[in-house]
Amino acid sequence: MAVNTSAKYFNRELSWLEFNHRVLEEARDRKNPLLERLKFFCIVSSNLDEFFEVRVAGIKQQVASGSLERTPDGRTPQETLAAVRERVLRLVRGQDQCWKRELFPALARAGFEIVPRERWTAADHEHLGRFVDEAVRPVVSPLCVDAGHPFPQGRNLELNLVATGAAGHLGGETRLWVLQVPKSLPRLVDLPSRRNRRRFALLGEVIGWGLARLLPGIAIEGAWAFRVTRNSELYFEEKEVVNLLESVQREVHGRLTGAAVRLEVSAGCPERVWRVLLKTHGLEEEDLYRLESPLHPGGLMRLYDEGRVPELRDPPHRPAPSAALPPEEDPFARLREGDVLLHHPYESFEPVLEWLHRAATDPQVIAIKQTLYRTGNDARIGGALMEAAANGKHVTAVVELKARFDEERNIEWARKLEAAGVQVIYGVIGLKVHCKMTLIVRREGGALRRYLHLSTGNYNPQTARLYTDLGLLTARPEFTEDATDVFNLLTGLCAYRPARRFLVAPYDMHRRVLEQIRRETALTRDQGLPGRIIAKMNSLVDTEVIDALYEASQAGVEIDLIVRGICCLRPGVRGLSERIRVRSIVGRFLEHSRVYYFANGGQPVLWIGSADWMPRNFFRRVELLFPVLDGNLRERIREETLELPLRDNVKARELLPDGRYRRVRPKPGESPLNSQEALIAKFRRRPGGWTEEGSPPARLQPRRSPSGPEPLL
Numbered sequence: 001m002a003v004n005t006s007a008k009y010f011n012r013e014l015s016w017l018e019f020n021h022r023v024l025e026e027a028r029d030r031k032n033p034l035l036e037r038l039k040f041f042c043i044v045s046s047n048l049d050e051f052f053e054v055r056v057a058g059i060k061q062q063v064a065s066g067s068l069e070r071t072p073d074g075r076t077p078q079e080t081l082a083a084v085r086e087r088v089l090r091l092v093r094g095q096d097q098c099w100k101r102e103l104f105p106a107l108a109r110a111g112f113e114i115v116p117r118e119r120w121t122a123a124d125h126e127h128l129g130r131f132v133d134e135a136v137r138p139v140v141s142p143l144c145v146d147a148g149h150p151f152p153q154g155r156n157l158e159l160n161l162v163a164t165g166a167a168g169h170l171g172g173e174t175r176l177w178v179l180q181v182p183k184s185l186p187r188l189v190d191l192p193s194r195r196n197r198r199r200f201a202l203l204g205e206v207i208g209w210g211l212a213r214l215l216p217g218i219a220i221e222g223a224w225a226f227r228v229t230r231n232s233e234l235y236f237e238e239k240e241v242v243n244l245l246e247s248v249q250r251e252v253h254g255r256l257t258g259a260a261v262r263l264e265v266s267a268g269c270p271e272r273v274w275r276v277l278l279k280t281h282g283l284e285e286e287d288l289y290r291l292e293s294p295l296h297p298g299g300l301m302r303l304y305d306e307g308r309v310p311e312l313r314d315p316p317h318r319p320a321p322s323a324a325l326p327p328e329e330d331p332f333a334r335l336r337e338g339d340v341l342l343h344h345p346y347e348s349f350e351p352v353l354e355w356l357h358r359a360a361t362d363p364q365v366i367a368i369k370q371t372l373y374r375t376g377n378d379a380r381i382g383g384a385l386m387e388a389a390a391n392g393k394h395v396t397a398v399v400e401l402k403a404r405f406d407e408e409r410n411i412e413w414a415r416k417l418e419a420a421g422v423q424v425i426y427g428v429i430g431l432k433v434h435c436k437m438t439l440i441v442r443r444e445g446g447a448l449r450r451y452l453h454l455s456t457g458n459y460n461p462q463t464a465r466l467y468t469d470l471g472l473l474t475a476r477p478e479f480t481e482d483a484t485d486v487f488n489l490l491t492g493l494c495a496y497r498p499a500r501r502f503l504v505a506p507y508d509m510h511r512r513v514l515e516q517i518r519r520e521t522a523l524t525r526d527q528g529l530p531g532r533i534i535a536k537m538n539s540l541v542d543t544e545v546i547d548a549l550y551e552a553s554q555a556g557v558e559i560d561l562i563v564r565g566i567c568c569l570r571p572g573v574r575g576l577s578e579r580i581r582v583r584s585i586v587g588r589f590l591e592h593s594r595v596y597y598f599a600n601g602g603q604p605v606l607w608i609g610s611a612d613w614m615p616r617n618f619f620r621r622v623e624l625l626f627p628v629l630d631g632n633l634r635e636r637i638r639e640e641t642l643e644l645p646l647r648d649n650v651k652a653r654e655l656l657p658d659g660r661y662r663r664v665r666p667k668p669g670e671s672p673l674n675s676q677e678a679l680i681a682k683f684r685r686r687p688g689g690w691t692e693e694g695s696p697p698a699r700l701q702p703r704r705s706p707s708g709p710e711p712l713l
Helices: 012-028 034-064 077-109 122-136 203-209 244-257 271-280 297-306 331-337 350-361 380-390 407-419 477-492 509-527 543-555 615-619 631-647 675-685
Strands: 112-114 159-166 175-180 188-194 197-202 219-230 260-266 288-291 340-344 365-372 394-399 423-425 436-444 447-455 467-474 503-505 532-537 558-563 580-585 594-598 605-609 621-627 652-655 661-663
Touching: 012 034, 012 077, 012 661, 034 077, 034 219, 034 260, 034 297, 077 112, 077 288, 122 188, 122 197, 122 203, 159 203, 159 271, 188 203, 188 297, 197 203, 203 219, 219 271, 260 271, 271 288, 331 350, 331 447, 331 467, 340 350, 340 631, 350 365, 350 380, 350 436, 350 467, 365 380, 380 394, 380 407, 394 407, 394 477, 407 423, 423 477, 436 477, 447 477, 467 631, 477 621, 503 509, 503 615, 509 532, 509 543, 509 594, 509 615, 509 621, 532 631, 543 558, 543 580, 558 631, 580 631, 594 631, 605 631, 615 621, 631 675
Parallel strands: 112 197, 260 288, 365 394, 394 423, 532 558, 558 580
Antiparallel strands: 159 175, 159 219, 188 197, 219 260, 340 467, 365 436, 436 447, 447 467, 503 621, 532 594, 580 652, 594 605, 605 621, 652 661
């Protein structure tokens, strides 16, 4: 059956929006605890923010430049932008319904009442009056828009109010006022509580109500919240910069006032007002989104952080200690015996931290090298590197300054590390260093031995409790030699030396991934061996890889893909992809590990690493995929990260040939299986784990999670 080329691929942007719809489904799923649903609701908004800041901004630039280049699914930039607009409108309507009909009343029933202005009591008015006088008036500066006071350019994603009114001393004509709301003010304002029920008001409504105190003598007609999203991509020619750190820092500061790409206004904002807002920010009506839900839902995460009612949240999760690397054991001696696998967040990230801190103080350790992409606020990773430098060890940190939306944090860490004597490399010009590895060099018996940690996730203890990732600790000489070559490549910019075991982007990973797929195809087509590919990743976009998978399917290879986010492959099409199945799992933890399994004619090969099957990972980043050579660990990874999710019938959705996702339900006689909860239970039962009645070791006591949701991109 001949298939039209344009029908072979799904649109990347629309596929991502379908992923965000799956996140919204979790917010609407009444089987989830209420505050977890609220968290998913906030994540939908933060995801959309980043989508507009980066992806929509890029498409709008293509449209402005007159580009007619078509996407693999056959759309021009203008057609893609129109399709995105239509899908986002449906998503926003879903958000509004989720808030108004589901979360808002459910929170009130649970004792978290967000009281609308029309229901404020006299006591509320008195309380809020004091709040406006004491907290708002000193910091908010209402601006009357006229010839001498031009409309202020609101900063990216910051909450603003626009108000209309008139005053006799201003000629009685209707005027416009704009108020920029400082981040220092709480987005939820406490109201007097009742019978152990906590009550709140939205900050925008409070300031709108309090305008009479801020603007005496002005007859305010109305006030409405609005928010502007701006292009937040960094734009500079890396090959021409003199100092990469300073260039990135300048671009990050400029991000706050980049070109506007979206305007959000509260639903009641009249047309005459939102048209002024559009014109002021250089936007068209198709860039406008009117919301009936809160414009700044990230502030609602306060309820999640403070809501300690057990029934409203998932049961507490405490990562299990590693059975293979207990804290009392010498990690270097253990790694000389064999590889150690860690599966986060089911297993603790503490062994990695303890290994690094032990290396920092070990007199036999002479050098530490590490890549840092997203470090977070936890100081233990950077602290260990600085401690090692203070102890006279040669320490090198490759800090990726261009890690999107973590640039400022990474610049701060780079400066701290440099001040402590660490040799800091600011990534590689023209590429992002996305691979995750730590190499420790130790003097043992007159010779040098190297130890290595490789991971699918970042050196970030916070996200190690929220994201599913795999880490491998090893002393295999062929692995440590490859890692040494990659570090020398990053620091010395020497020629690439083909790796012994690793697949390295942007040098040979794409070619060798295609070789793996085509070898599976040939074994099935030419030798009649049962072909099998199972791949787990965040996103599948690369058309050459997709075409190779189509060819494998047509040759008889059975293919299962577990793709959390974007998937441009169209599964289940007769004559094209009928042996390919795609599913996505959106659950309690962010599925983040990348795992690639090939049956290989009965001699299975399994790769893990930092790279998705996307052009950016293959060609614009330094990435690693590495094989798991220990047969027991390979089988454990296959069961925990591939086979178990393929049996999930609670949190899994399957991708249909038309691009829709359908939730997987238990078949008749089949028990419900949530793969993430099953893994929590497995590690809880393991010797050295913990029980609900017991408590984890002191070193594993959970730390407070970040106050706001991170985008799940």
